[in-house]
Amino acid sequence: MTRSTIPEVFQQSVEQHGDRTALLHVVGRDYAPVTYNELARRAEQFAFGLLSLGIQPGDRIGVISENRPEWAAADLGMLSIGAVNTPVFTTLPPAQLRYLFRDSGTRLVLVSDAKQLAKMLAIRDDLPDLERLIVLDAQVELPDDGVLRFDAVTPPADAVEELTAERQRRLAALQPDDLASIIYTSGTTGEPKGAMLTHWNFVSNAQAARAVIDVGPADRYLSFLPLNHVFERLVGHYLMLFSGVTVAYAESLFTLPNNMRQVRPTIMAGVPRFYETTAARLHDETRRGPAAKRRVMAWALQVADRWARQVTVRRFPGVSLSLQHWLADKLVYGKVRQTFGGSIRILVSG
Incomplete structure (x- = not known):
């Protein structure tokens, strides 16, 4: 280094x-x-x-x-x-x-x-x-x-x-x-x-x-945490600019949903509470749905956990898990991505 x-x-x-x-x-x-x-x-x-x-x-x-x-x-x-x-x-x-x-x-x-x-x-x-x-x-x-x-x-x-x-x-x-x-x-x-x-x-x-964190010039990062905070300064400022990423500044927390639609970020960083709130809203929607929808969501979460454990250490997930992940993406993950503008591929928490 x-x-x-x-x-x-x-x-x-x-x-x-x-x-x-x-x-x-x-x-x-x-x-x-x-x-x-x-x-x-x-x-x-x-x-x-x-x-x-x-x-x-x-x-x-x-x-x-x-x-x-x-x-x-x-x-x-x-x-x-x-x-x-x-x-x-x-x-x-x-x-x-x-x-x-x-x-x-x-x-x-x-x-x-x-x-x-x-x-x-x-x-x-x-x-x-x-x-x-x-x-x-x-x-x-x-x-x-x-x-x-x-x-x-x-x-x-x-x-x-x-x-x-x-x-x-x-x-x-x-x-x-x-x-x-x-x-x-x-x-x-x-x-x-x-x-x-x-x-x-x-x-x-x-x-x-x-x-x-595999980022590069093809990525768009939406910055909404304050830059005076060391986490955002490191991830949303230096890491992104050192990597050739495009950094878009959100107008405010209130405009964040609209800014996500405008920018269609591929990567975002947030504090745990931000993701907890988003996850709670998705779980609430699922609980209000039919039993079949709840079972699909539970299965998709299990697939996501197994997938993450493999790809975060850069290990090939295998054919079976890859097929399950592809199907879960069609049924669940794609809809979750729309919450973040439709193109998100990396969410960083810190």
Whole structure:
């Protein structure tokens, strides 16, 4: 297993999949694409902007945002110059944000919209290390010079050559054991604790996951868990982008069924409760049906369990089990797939 940094592995993916779609996000009523080349360009431009603002290796940058292309570009851009991503939940109140950003010594905070901006404006005077706020939503009115638009975090044209050289120097100096992110726990006992994760923490886990989760450029992933959560960050962000997968961002949990129909994902990741709720609904429908339907469902579940035990260790299931699985797919599994848009082949739980 080659020890690498996140920017190194992402650049390899860009070189392999440059013109393919990396991200899909809703614009109006439809999904709009962002290619791997475009995502890399946006990350580079943001990195240049951070360099022009004086960001140094090891500096903490906070992110309070829903899943969106700017989140991905900002993460990849800041990591490429040695900065540290400190993402938090959008649901946190100002008092909690004050604690987290003071504890981490955050210099910049990215906010998605007016609601998140208002929370940060209420506490910024209490954060001695905070220098600026950056707003992702271009429609938000900026209150003063201490707040910038994401698209405006770009360097002067005459500084690009110098900044390019500086970014390349930092990329070359970046090590797998350098800090990449601080992710705070939920704080079940006392104040939240910041887990310090290196580039290699993420890359090694992504590489290990690729050995058992067979994904590639033909796949579409629907992201609905928050990217500040380490599970989604690993599976729905790094693993997918390292593998050339197209990542589509759900608008919200409320729009998830419609987004699944639009995207027709081949892979999704969710927490156990998400799958438990889906399974409970299917079992309820089965229990209300005739006895024959209940027997077919019970048989199909047994076949699925036996099948999974074979294919997860890459063992041939055998002719008999393969035929049973084919029949169960026609009778049961295909209908379950429609719940997830019709093309799902992998569901990851974590």
